[in-house]
Amino acid sequence: MSTEVQHAEPGFFRKYLWSTDHKIIAMQYLFTGMAMAMIGGYFAYVFRMQLGFPNQYVPGYGIVTPGRYNALVTMHGSIMIFWVAMPVLIAAFGNFLIPLMLGCDDMAFPRINRLSYQIFLLSVLVLLSSFLVKGGPFGGAWTSYPPLSASGAYNLTPIGATLWLLAVALEFVAFLLGGINFTVTTMNSRAPGMKMYDIPILIWMIILANVIFMASVGPLIAGAVMLLFDQTMSTGFFDPTRGGDPLLWQHLFWFFGHPEVYVVLLPAMGIVAEIIAVFSRKKIFGYKTVLYTAWAVGFLSFVVWAHHQFVAGIDPRMANIFSVTTLLISVPVTEMVFLYIATLYGGSIHLDTPMLWALAFIAEFMIGGVTGIFLGSSGTDIYLHDTYFLIAHFHYTFVPIAIIAVFAGLTYWYPKMFGRMLNETLGKIHFWGTVIPFNVIFIPLFITGIAGDQRRVYDYAQFAEQSRPALQHLRTTSTIALLVMLSFQFVFLFNFVWSLRSGKSAGANPWRSTTLEWTVPSPPPHGNFAVLPTVYRGPYEYGVPGRADDFFPQDIPD
Amino acid sequence: MLERYFTAASTYAHSIDHLFILIAVIVGFWLIVAEGMMFGLVFKFRARDGRPTQYITGDEKHLKRWISIPHFLVIVCDIVILAGAITVWYNIKQVLPAADATVRVIGQQWAWSFQLPGPDGVMDTADDIRTVGELHVAVNTTYHFELLSRDVVHSFAVPAFRLKQDALPGRTITGWFRPNRVGTYDIQCTQMCGIGHALMAGRVIVETQQAHAAWLLRNSGPAVAGLQSSPASAMDPAMTLAEARP
Numbered sequence: 001m002s003t004e005v006q007h008a009e010p011g012f013f014r015k016y017l018w019s020t021d022h023k024i025i026a027m028q029y030l031f032t033g034m035a036m037a038m039i040g041g042y043f044a045y046v047f048r049m050q051l052g053f054p055n056q057y058v059p060g061y062g063i064v065t066p067g068r069y070n071a072l073v074t075m076h077g078s079i080m081i082f083w084v085a086m087p088v089l090i091a092a093f094g095n096f097l098i099p100l101m102l103g104c105d106d107m108a109f110p111r112i113n114r115l116s117y118q119i120f121l122l123s124v125l126v127l128l129s130s131f132l133v134k135g136g137p138f139g140g141a142w143t144s145y146p147p148l149s150a151s152g153a154y155n156l157t158p159i160g161a162t163l164w165l166l167a168v169a170l171e172f173v174a175f176l177l178g179g180i181n182f183t184v185t186t187m188n189s190r191a192p193g194m195k196m197y198d199i200p201i202l203i204w205m206i207i208l209a210n211v212i213f214m215a216s217v218g219p220l221i222a223g224a225v226m227l228l229f230d231q232t233m234s235t236g237f238f239d240p241t242r243g244g245d246p247l248l249w250q251h252l253f254w255f256f257g258h259p260e261v262y263v264v265l266l267p268a269m270g271i272v273a274e275i276i277a278v279f280s281r282k283k284i285f286g287y288k289t290v291l292y293t294a295w296a297v298g299f300l301s302f303v304v305w306a307h308h309q310f311v312a313g314i315d316p317r318m319a320n321i322f323s324v325t326t327l328l329i330s331v332p333v334t335e336m337v338f339l340y341i342a343t344l345y346g347g348s349i350h351l352d353t354p355m356l357w358a359l360a361f362i363a364e365f366m367i368g369g370v371t372g373i374f375l376g377s378s379g380t381d382i383y384l385h386d387t388y389f390l391i392a393h394f395h396y397t398f399v400p401i402a403i404i405a406v407f408a409g410l411t412y413w414y415p416k417m418f419g420r421m422l423n424e425t426l427g428k429i430h431f432w433g434t435v436i437p438f439n440v441i442f443i444p445l446f447i448t449g450i451a452g453d454q455r456r457v458y459d460y461a462q463f464a465e466q467s468r469p470a471l472q473h474l475r476t477t478s479t480i481a482l483l484v485m486l487s488f489q490f491v492f493l494f495n496f497v498w499s500l501r502s503g504k505s506a507g508a509n510p511w512r513s514t515t516l517e518w519t520v521p522s523p524p525p526h527g528n529f530a531v532l533p534t535v536y537r538g539p540y541e542y543g544v545p546g547r548a549d550d551f552f553p554q555d556i557p558d
Numbered sequence: 559m560l561e562r563y564f565t566a567a568s569t570y571a572h573s574i575d576h577l578f579i580l581i582a583v584i585v586g587f588w589l590i591v592a593e594g595m596m597f598g599l600v601f602k603f604r605a606r607d608g609r610p611t612q613y614i615t616g617d618e619k620h621l622k623r624w625i626s627i628p629h630f631l632v633i634v635c636d637i638v639i640l641a642g643a644i645t646v647w648y649n650i651k652q653v654l655p656a657a658d659a660t661v662r663v664i665g666q667q668w669a670w671s672f673q674l675p676g677p678d679g680v681m682d683t684a685d686d687i688r689t690v691g692e693l694h695v696a697v698n699t700t701y702h703f704e705l706l707s708r709d710v711v712h713s714f715a716v717p718a719f720r721l722k723q724d725a726l727p728g729r730t731i732t733g734w735f736r737p738n739r740v741g742t743y744d745i746q747c748t749q750m751c752g753i754g755h756a757l758m759a760g761r762v763i764v765e766t767q768q769a770h771a772a773w774l775l776r777n778s779g780p781a782v783a784g785l786q787s788s789p790a791s792a793m794d795p796a797m798t799l800a801e802a803r804p
Contacts, residue, residue, distance in 0.1 A: 067753040141750035147727060148710040154667065154752055240728020246711055247726065280603065286616030286625065311713070313726045316651040320644050327636040327643075334588075334632050338625050339616070341592065344599040346612030351604070359600060366592055370585035377639055379577045379646030383720045386713065386748040452564055452717035454748040462759035465564070465717065465744045543611030550611055 020110035026096035033088035040079040052479025069458035070139030077142035085402035100517035103191025116177035123170035130163035138164035146238035150230040179210035193535035205270030216259040223252030254305035268405035279355035280347030296332035326376035353427035357408030368396030389449025420503030433488030440481035444474035568719035665712030668754030676778030696770035713749035
């Protein structure tokens with residue numbers, strides 16, 4: 001963007017709230033996502049307190065009744081997946097990084113981009129408004145299985161259930177708009193010379209995630225419309241007494257719901273790839289193979305959904321097919337992780353905070369991956385389905401994705417976003433204060449799951465086998481570890497805010513990285529590049545023989 | 559391994575436990591190797607002055623082997639696990655061994671109720687025994703269960719039997735179990751079914767064959783229904799939901 005189109009500095013409203021600048025929209029998504037993460041974390045605090053110290057007063061909340069407990073776990077799950085993982089991983093990092101990493105001045109459709117955030121914000125408001133209506137927020141689990149979700153007589157939250165559904169549908173509209181925008185921008189607005197295999201892995205991963213999302217969300221939107229009609233117009237799509245079928249919803253939901261796991265996993269893997277390359281000063285081991293495994297994961301993610309329904313009443317013969325596809329998906333995922341580990345070989349590894357987060361992602365995600373095998377195997381899933389073993393398993397995937405990888409990305413790109421470095425000591429305190437308690441929260445839950453604790457139960461007093469003291473000790477341990485982990489998040493918040501003004505000035509390229517976003521000033525000005533760059537090589541040229549510097553930026557001619 | 563945390567009280571409990579141990583050994587091996595490899599590399603290649611980075615693309619044949627050989631080994635392990643998983647699944651969920659007796663299990667917000675054919679062995683006759691919250695069965699007897707739901711999706715789970723099956727309104731799902739150990743075990747509902755979900759507990763009471771026969775005799779027939787300790791026979795199918803709630 002040349003200097004002749006400089007405008008007068010816009011006012012606060014137009015600059016921050018009505019902006020079409022991809023960086024501002026990224027910040028809107030980021031801060032909304034972080035605010036929602038605090039709400040979701042608060043809910044986790046409340047219901048873990050109830051489980052750790054049953055039926056006692058929870059400071060900052062009160063007594064947790066069964067109905068409220070159900071609403072808390074439902075909202076925790078919905079918020080963390082739809083209103084934290086997706087906006088932060090895809091929309092915030094995608095918006096901020098896609099134009100910068102591709103070397104263009106903004107998104108292809110800036111106003112669609114603005115609309116995307118506005119609809120997203122609307123979805124947040126609709127969701128939060130359900131806390132104010134009669135009956136309170138929906139408590140029928142984030143999977144919202146009918147007939148429970150379809151009828152107020154069953155779920156006792158007639159308005160909350162509908163608002164939840166509307167909020168989810170609006171959120172999908174926002175991400176459909178964003179996905180179109182991201183994909184078009186990546187296909188059309190790359191810097192001259194940037195071939196498909198010169199695109200940084202993170203951008204590939206976000207685009208793949210968007211393609212998977214757009215291809216899988218249609219059936220769920222259709223299901224959501226039918227469920228909405230069932231709730232509000234007394235249709236009977238999911239009502240067996242009128243010829244409907246409750247299993248239909250489960251298929252529509254999980255046809256979207258399982259690919260959704262990979263929609264958030266892939267961007268997290270992308271963030272980790274960027275960081276591992278930079279901090280081990282190494283080219284990614286087998287760049288193309290990483291992409292091929294990501295495509296394979298994306299494709300296979302469409303044919304595994306019924307592993308959520310092994311014992312749901314589907315034809316039992318179908319379970320065998322879905323067991324095979326589910327275990328098959330372990331092959332490309334394992335290979336991707338192996339490639340990341342192989343990238344460390346022969347490197348010069350610097351353990352700065354972003355790298356610690358990236359390595360922690362791999363170490364923890366592997367535990368999530370291998371425990372998934374127990375659940376993907378139909379035989380063991382009969383027992384482990386819907387127990388705390390499942391809870392621990394998917395938190396070992398989702399916490400690395402939505403928390404650990406997000407912290408990796410935030411600590412890595414913070415200097416670019418705000419022009420200043422985060423405090424390294426506070427960063428490391430926050431890192432260990434998060435990762436150690438995280439394991440102490442969920443390892444006990446694997447054991448309670450093996451011992452038969454099922455999920456979404458506010459109090460195990462009803463069950464003789466589950467109310468043994470040994471199991472209660474494990475639950476209490478988990479709760480205390482959560483309190484420790486949550487309290488360490490204030491270290492991060494303090495570091496984040498304090499460094500905005502008092503951090504060390506970052507300069508354009510503090511990590512000595514090769515990709516294009518590090519060639520512009522920090523923070524990048526409106527329009528990003530003073531002169532639009534030309535790309536001469538791939539994104540991970542570190543330690544190129546015969547050069548004085550150990551990195552070779554993409555935009556420097558040979 | 560599961561045995562330490564939970565009793566096993568059905569014939570197929572051990573096959574699930576053994577499958578669990580098989581998977582634990584295989585994936586545990588891979589987890590240790592991969593984590594060890596990662597931490598080992600981080601230590602070995604930590605930044606040191608004067609040691610340059612190696613320029614490796616990942617196309618080198620001698621290095622690619624480190625990916626491709628584990629890749630095939632993972633496939634082999636997957637096949638072993640799948641063989642075990644499908645065998646266990648097939649024996650539990652896909653085949654129905656000949657039944658010695660049948661029970662009907664009915665889920666509704668928020669209680670389990672059970673219907674046993676009385677001494678005549680035929681369901682839906684006058685001597686049927688209906689109970690709420692307590693399922694009486696005889697040890698070493700193969701049962702078929704007919705699983706129904708009156709309202710929303712429930713899930714009938716008996717952890718000690720390693721039994722779990724969702725109950726769907728509008729369908730009857732048939733499955734089986736064969737208790738092999740006398741005792742009293744929990745029944746859980748494991749599918750979110752509304753605000754009383756956590757209260758939807760039940761007990762399955764596995765009795766010796768003689769004790770069970772005596773229990774059947776004591777409780778069968780409309781004449782003695784009123785004398786039962788458990789609130790049986792109260793389970794009129796026409797009863798409304800509100801009345802059934804505890």
